[in-house]
Amino acid sequence: MSQRSCLSVILAAxxxxxxxSALPKVLHKIAGLPMVAHxxxxxxxxxxxxQALVIGHGAEEMRKAAQKFAPKAECFVQEKRLGTAHAVLAARDAISRGYDDILVMFGDTPLIDPAVLIAARLKLAKGAAVVVIGFRPPSPAGYGRLIEKAGKLMAIREEKDCTDEEKKITFCNAGMMAIAGKQALKLLEAVGHHNAKGEYYLTDIVEIAAAQDLEVVASQASFENALGINNRAELAQAEGIWQTRRRREAMLSGVTLIAPETVFFSHDTEIGADTVVEPNVWFGxxxxxxxGAKIHAFSHIEGATIASNCDVGPFARLRPGADLRQKAKVGxxxxxxxxxxxxxxxxxxxxYIGDARIGAGANIGAGTITCNYDGYSKFFTDIGEGAFIGSNSSLVAPVTIGKGGYIASGSVITEDVAEDALAFGRARQRSLAGKGKELRERFASAAAARKKG
Known part of the structure; x- marks a missing residue:
């Protein structure tokens, strides 16, 4: 297999x-990644x-998106929508380069398992010219049936064309195929459009290949692998399946998920063994x-790096660029x-800590904020090792707090603080005897007067 060349033609037009939605369907995301990227x-x-991406609607948007998730893929535009075989032939230039195997896939089937594709390719390696991927849905109604005879696939029959006996078949067409590269163009070009819609159907190559005494077989996938996305409800269903798979994978790799169904991963989340994740955590x-990290309940984390034995949350938000080193705590x-x-x-x-460095062993008191933005530009706050920032302090960037520096609670710090220095940035407190009572009486009198008026 490793020596066989392979091209995937992914229909995304x-x-x-x-x-x-104004967004092309295949760019809708599952686990933070466009479904076609899956x-x-x-x-x-x-x-x-x-990879050859066959695009149509939203072509420029698709090209731009593909640069991120498939920078080496070639994009081919299907100018007119004349059927699935016509769409595959939009990538004629790529197919004609002499690949051993051609995988025909659909951009809206994001849950396909690579093992299913490998199994289809193995059948090509053993001599099959066409391998159709089939599945057994909970109900076959509405799906094309795979008509087999003596282990060979003879035809794919649309339900409306099935006999009563054929409608009893539960093995259905998932749409995806593997085609021997040396046969691909000949079979695709033989597809006609003599049907009610006047379109070129990819499924016709099954009968075309069988008529040429080429070997045509089916390969079975699970229902989940073949699930196509057509609307928002199915998108949510696919998201749920993907998350269930990923949660199981995480737990089997040594991660504790206390309430797995409430934890949501992204497509690229990396999480080490012995990490504990409490309920209702979202990873972007x-x-x-x-x-060994601990992520407490209701935390929202994206674009962040968390080192070993860190403690995060509950109700913490780590935004892009957050970098927690060993045993750091964000509460x-x-x-x-x-x-x-x-x-x-x-x-x-x-x-709130933004655009900053918090030195090793430093302690940041409750209600502290780094004032990093003046409405136009961002500025940096540097807090040295072992510094202590008292509660309710505002650090107006750019500013540096030296190693071991101590900031009194309630301070507004606008100038650098030297190592081991104590800084106050607040007005001196004054207490005026009896003035509290006098103020309350004045306020009460004013309120009473407003009610009478």
Whole structure:
């Protein structure tokens, strides 16, 4: 298999009108990644070294998106929608390069397992000219049936054309195929359009190949693998299936999920063994967590790196650029963005840290904020090792707090603080005897007067 060349032709030209969206259907996301990108990843994992994306509606948007998830893929435009075989032939230039195997896939089947594609390719390696991927749905109603005889696939019959006996068949067409590269163009070009819609159907190559005494077989996939997405409800269903798979994978790799069904991963989440994740945690793209971390309930994390034995949450938000070093702590109702929290540092509660470095062992008191934005530009706050920032302090960037510096609670710090210095940035407190009582009486009198008026 490793020596056989393979091209995946991924059909992604459909408008997806049932999604009721200006966004092309295949760019709708599952686990933070466009569904077509999931298909590309599966093809790559199955050994397809090259990809041809057949696009149509939203072509420029598709090209731009493909640069991110499939930078080496070639895009081919299907100018007119004349059927699935016509769509595959839009990639004629790529198909004609002499690949051993051609995988024909659909951009709206994001749950396809690479193992299913590998199994189909193995059948090509053993001499099959066409391998159709089939599945057994809970109900076959509405699906094309795979008509087999003596282990050979003879035809794919649309339900409306099935006999009563054929309608009893539960083995249905998933749409995806593997085609021997040396036969691909000949078979595709033989597809006609003599049907009610006047379209070129990819399924016709089964009978065409059988008539030429070429070997045509079916390969079975699970219902989940063949699930196509046509609307938002099916998109949510696919998201649920993907998350269930990923949660199981995480737990089997040594991660504790206390309430698995409430934890949501991104397509690229990396999470180390012995990490404990409490209920209702959401991981966005770009999160890496080392071993032994603890993520408390209701935390929202994206674009963050969390080192071993860190403690996060509950109700913490880590935004892109958050970098927590070993044994760092970010507590409840804290937000961290574009900042390094060094080893053993603590950002305990009700705090915002943005565009900053918190030195090793430093302690950030409740209600502290780094004032990093003046409405036009961002500025940096540097807090040294072992510094102590008292509660309810505002650090107006750019500013540096030296190693061991101590900031009195309630301070507004606008100038650098030297190592081991104590800084106050607040007005001196004054107490005026009896003035509290006098103020209450004045306010009460004013309120009474307003009620009478």
């Amino acid at each position: 459909g408008e997806g009108t049932r999604m009721k 298909v590309v990843k599966a093809a790559e994992a199955a050994g397809a070294g090259d 793209p770009g999160v890496t967590i080392a071993t 409840n109702f804290c937000e961290v963005k574009q900042a390094v929290i060094e080893e053993g540092a603590k950002v305990n509660h009700l705090t």
